[in-house]
Amino acid sequence: MNAIKSEVRKTFTTKMWWALLIPITLISMLANAFGGLFENVVDVGDIPVALPSLLPISLSLTLNQLVVFAAVAGTIAAAGEFRHRTITTTYLVNSGRGAVLTAKLLIAAALGALYGLVASAAGSMVGLLAQEAKPDAADLLVTILVGVVVFALWGVVGAGVGLAVGNQVGALLVVLIYLLVGEQIISVALLNADSVAVNELSGYLPGNAGDVAVVTEPARGFAELIPSEVAGENAGNQLVEALTGVTNPPSSVVSLLILSVWTAVAVGLAAFFSGRRDIT
Amino acid sequence: MHDGSGRIIVNQISKRFGSVAAVNGLSFSVEPGVVTGFLGPNGSGKTTTLRMVLGLVRPTAGQALINGVPFGRLGEPAKVVGAVLEAQGFHPSRTARNHLRVCAAAIGVPDQAVDHALGSVGLAEAAARKVGGFSLGMKQRLALAAALLGNPQILVLDEPANGLDPEGIAWLRTFLRGFAAQGRSVLISSHLLAEVEQTVDHVIVISRGYTAYQGSLDQLRAGQRARVLVRCPDPARLAEALSKADVLEIDTLPDGRLAVTGAPLQKVAETALEAGVPIYELTEERADLEQVFLRLTSGQFAGGQPPFAQQGPPPGYGPPPGPGYGPPSGYGPPPGQYPPQHPPQPGPYGPPPGSGQYPPAQGGPPPNWGGR
Numbered sequence: 001m002n003a004i005k006s007e008v009r010k011t012f013t014t015k016m017w018w019a020l021l022i023p024i025t026l027i028s029m030l031a032n033a034f035g036g037l038f039e040n041v042v043d044v045g046d047i048p049v050a051l052p053s054l055l056p057i058s059l060s061l062t063l064n065q066l067v068v069f070a071a072v073a074g075t076i077a078a079a080g081e082f083r084h085r086t087i088t089t090t091y092l093v094n095s096g097r098g099a100v101l102t103a104k105l106l107i108a109a110a111l112g113a114l115y116g117l118v119a120s121a122a123g124s125m126v127g128l129l130a131q132e133a134k135p136d137a138a139d140l141l142v143t144i145l146v147g148v149v150v151f152a153l154w155g156v157v158g159a160g161v162g163l164a165v166g167n168q169v170g171a172l173l174v175v176l177i178y179l180l181v182g183e184q185i186i187s188v189a190l191l192n193a194d195s196v197a198v199n200e201l202s203g204y205l206p207g208n209a210g211d212v213a214v215v216t217e218p219a220r221g222f223a224e225l226i227p228s229e230v231a232g233e234n235a236g237n238q239l240v241e242a243l244t245g246v247t248n249p250p251s252s253v254v255s256l257l258i259l260s261v262w263t264a265v266a267v268g269l270a271a272f273f274s275g276r277r278d279i280t
Numbered sequence: 281m282h283d284g285s286g287r288i289i290v291n292q293i294s295k296r297f298g299s300v301a302a303v304n305g306l307s308f309s310v311e312p313g314v315v316t317g318f319l320g321p322n323g324s325g326k327t328t329t330l331r332m333v334l335g336l337v338r339p340t341a342g343q344a345l346i347n348g349v350p351f352g353r354l355g356e357p358a359k360v361v362g363a364v365l366e367a368q369g370f371h372p373s374r375t376a377r378n379h380l381r382v383c384a385a386a387i388g389v390p391d392q393a394v395d396h397a398l399g400s401v402g403l404a405e406a407a408a409r410k411v412g413g414f415s416l417g418m419k420q421r422l423a424l425a426a427a428l429l430g431n432p433q434i435l436v437l438d439e440p441a442n443g444l445d446p447e448g449i450a451w452l453r454t455f456l457r458g459f460a461a462q463g464r465s466v467l468i469s470s471h472l473l474a475e476v477e478q479t480v481d482h483v484i485v486i487s488r489g490y491t492a493y494q495g496s497l498d499q500l501r502a503g504q505r506a507r508v509l510v511r512c513p514d515p516a517r518l519a520e521a522l523s524k525a526d527v528l529e530i531d532t533l534p535d536g537r538l539a540v541t542g543a544p545l546q547k548v549a550e551t552a553l554e555a556g557v558p559i560y561e562l563t564e565e566r567a568d569l570e571q572v573f574l575r576l577t578s579g580q581f582a583g584g585q586p587p588f589a590q591q592g593p594p595p596g597y598g599p600p601p602g603p604g605y606g607p608p609s610g611y612g613p614p615p616g617q618y619p620p621q622h623p624p625q626p627g628p629y630g631p632p633p634g635s636g637q638y639p640p641a642q643g644g645p646p647p648n649w650g651g652r
Contacts, residue, residue, distance in 0.1 A: 006385035092334060
């Protein structure tokens with residue numbers, strides 16, 4: 001408990017936590033104005049059906065773009081201690097390295113969840129105001145709930161990488177290069193294989209798993225609103241495939257489990273390396 | 281749990297970083313009630329040793345115990361041992377008070393302890409300022425405040441005088457002496473003996489990862505030989521008389537004084553009287569502790585003072601040639617030459633070359649001439 005209280009104070013006595021909230025809020029507000037813009041630009045009379053609310057879909061896609069901030073926040077919160085050499089003091093005053101590790105991972109999860117909530121709140125507010133068509137409340141809430149969980153998990157992954165690498169710049173490079181570039185390259189390689197089984201592996205990558213988890217419910221809900229003679233059979237899954245680039249994506253729950261396993265891997269690496277590291 | 285003794289025991293501890301042996305089988309103990317100085321040149325393994333004691337670095341072999349257990353099993357370590365280490369960092373945009381609040385929460389002491397600690401190191405007025413704007417001395421004080429938060433039984437300080445002004449050093453000295461006087465333990469490292477000479481009771485001297493000396497400072501002082509410095513109008517005659525009286529370790533200082541080792545002051549005075557040499561000045565000089573320290577840590581003289589020992593009559597004995605004589609850059613008499621104050625004089629003027637206790641023998645500066 002002492003370690004957690006200390007980590008909370010540590011996190012909220014510097015600017016990082018709210019500085020990262022600024023781009024998160026702005027991007028989410030801009031991106032979720034899309035439904036309203038779309039409604040204004042497209043002549044609704046040309047479409048045989050009423051345009052459904054785009055908010056759950058646009059919010060889910062926004063969250064997938066912003067989840068990197070949760071990972072970055074977790075990484076900085078954990079690895080910043082190595083950069084500023086405060087880790088020495090941290091280990092001297094806490095009751096053990098295990099307590100420090102646990103507290104840091106929990107704080108990273110909380111910070112990630114906070115970012116997910118703020119992004120959802122800002123985006124939902126703009127989306128609800130901008131578009132006349134209102135979303136199904138359950139769809140929107142499920143999107144937000146899954147998004148917050150995915151943000152929390154990515155916060156933990158970031159902190160885990162930070163503690164495992166033990167160097168802020170190195171850990172940030174690992175997280176950012178993987179999330180922004182690395183996973184795309186691996187996905188393309190997997191999707192270009194001839195075997196469907198290999199194609200399906202793309203759904204087991206951590207970034208894709210989080211994306212699929214967040215997008216699946218709003219995509220299915222959106223597809224249900226379109227008459228099946230227009231959308232065709234299995235439109236929900238096709239929409240998820242189109243939005244995430246994953247072949248035969250697993251369900252939302254399975255995808256969350258996949259991301260949880262990756263999170264556990266990061267935590268394991270963090271426990272292994274941070275328990276043995278010489279602080280010189 | 282720990283035994284509450286306030287004792288640190290380091291037993292055959294070693295640390296290798298790759299191929300570099302930073303610490304080699306070091307053993308020592310730190311007792312409560314005294315200030316123990318941990319001395320050695322830079323790079324001798326002090327910081328690594330202290331970090332092993334504090335559980336920050338894993339020993340390759342051996343162990344370090346605080347109150348009978350390794351640091352990691354102290355339970356609430358900051359309530360047993362407080363530490364101020366070199367390169368201990370602060371987040372530049374966190375205020376001093378917030379830094380201590382973070383520590384206080386981890387230690388499990390109430391927030392009132394924060395203001396008390398700030399006051400006790402003289403930082404109360406800077407409490408709301410960001411640490412990024414602090415001077416090195418203020419950071420040292422803040423680190424000390426953090427170390428004191430848990431009201432520990434043992435204090436470990438690594439080079440605490442760095443960055444402190446003379447007033448701060450004097451304050452720290454008084455503080456540490458008071459801390460030890462309460463029956464608590466202090467371990468303080470330094471690369472300069474003079475810096476901690478007035479603070480410490482016991483010293484542990486390490487050199488290249490080995491223990492070179494462990495014991496009280498008084499013993500270290502007492503073990504040193506004194507030399508007698510004589511100013512007289514005819515040093516050559518006095519030197520000859522002394523060597524006839526079996527006093528063989530005689531040296532000439534650049535200012536013309538004789539430095540006699542291995543004979544008491546009285547004997548030098550009596551010999552001079554018998555030889556009819558008037559004496560203008562006669563002083564006994566104890567070896568500077570810093571020199572002792574240098575010899576312990578480097579294994580040989582490393583400059584700073586002329587060697588106590590002799591030079592044999594060199595081949596080129598006589599009036600020195602023009603260029604190149606005189607003490608170069610202030611380091612003792614030039615080897616192989618006499619200072620110009622002395623008339624040329626044949627005869628033995630000390631033991632033969634090579635018989636002395638210390639290098640240099642004739643011919644050139646010691647290998648580490650002028651350097652440390």
